[in-house]
Amino acid sequence: MAIDIGIAKKDREAVAKQLSKLLADTYSLYLKTHSFHWNITGPQFNSLHNMFEVQYNELWTAADEIAERIRILDVFAPGSYSQFGKLTSIKEESGVPEWKNMVAQLVEGHEIAAATSREVIKVADEAGDEGSADMVTGRLKEHEKTAWMLRSLLA
Template sequence: MTQPLNVVAEPRDISTGVRQPDTIAEGLADVLADTYMLTYKTHAYHWNVEGPLFYSIHNLTEGQYEDMFAAADELAERIRAVGQMAPMAMRDIRDRSVVDDSPEKISAGDMCKALAADHERIAHRLHALITIAGDSNDPVTEDLATARSAFHEQAAWMLKALVVE
C-alpha cells in the first residue's frame, strides 16, 4: 500500500478530446512563466515607484500583480487538466519567460514603458496559444488564453497612457 505522503505527481492521460495536450501544456507553461516573472517585476515596481504619479502607478500595478497572481494558479491548473505537469523549478520559469529582468535603478516612466512592453510580449504569446488551442480542439484553453490576452492588452494600454510623450 502506498503511503499518502509518498505519492509523486505525474502526467496522466486525460481523454477530453484535446489533441496534442503536451503542446498545449508547453504553451501554457510558457505563459505561466511569463506571468510569474511579470508578477514579481510589477510588484517590485509597485514597491519602488516614486514621483508625482506615485499614487496612480502604485494602485495600477497593485491591481495588475494581484490579477496575475490569481491567473498563475488558473494557468497551472489548466496544465494539469490536460494531463501534464506544471513547472516546478524556478529555473524553468526563468528559462521559459520572455519577460526581461529589471535594472536596479529605473524611473517611474521607464517602469511603465518596460511593463507595457512585457504585457505586449505576453499578449503575442497568448495569441499564438489561442491558435494552437483552436487547432487542437481545446476551447477551454482557447477561452483562457483569450481572457488573459485581453488583460495583458488592457494593461499595456493603461501603462502606455501614463507615459504619453
C-alpha cells in the same frame, strides 16, 4: 486513472508547452510588477503604487488559473525560477528604474504576454482545446487592456 477529455495526448502536451510559456511570462511579469509596486518613487507614486497593486494581484490569480489548466491537460506545470527563466521572453529587471521606465517595461511585458497568448490560442485551436483557447482569450484581452492603460501614462 487515464485522462479522456477528447484531446489526444500529443495535442494536450503541445498546448501545455505553450501554456507553460504563458505561465512563465505571467509569473515574470507578476514579479516585476510587484517589485515596481514596492519601489516606485516620484510624483506618480500614489497612482502607480495603487495601479501596480491591482495589476500584480490580477497576474497572481492568472498564474494559478494557467497552471491549473496545464494540470487539467494532465501535464505538470513549471514552478521554479529557473524553469520560468528558460521559458519567459520577459526581461528581468534587477535594478530600480525611474517611474517612466517602470511603466515602459510593464507595457513591453504585457505586449510580450499578449503575443505569447496568441501563440497559445493557435495551438489550442489546432488541438480542439476550446477550454484553453477560451481561457487564454481572456488573458489576451487583459494584457492588451493593461498595456494600453500603461502606455497612456507615457503619452
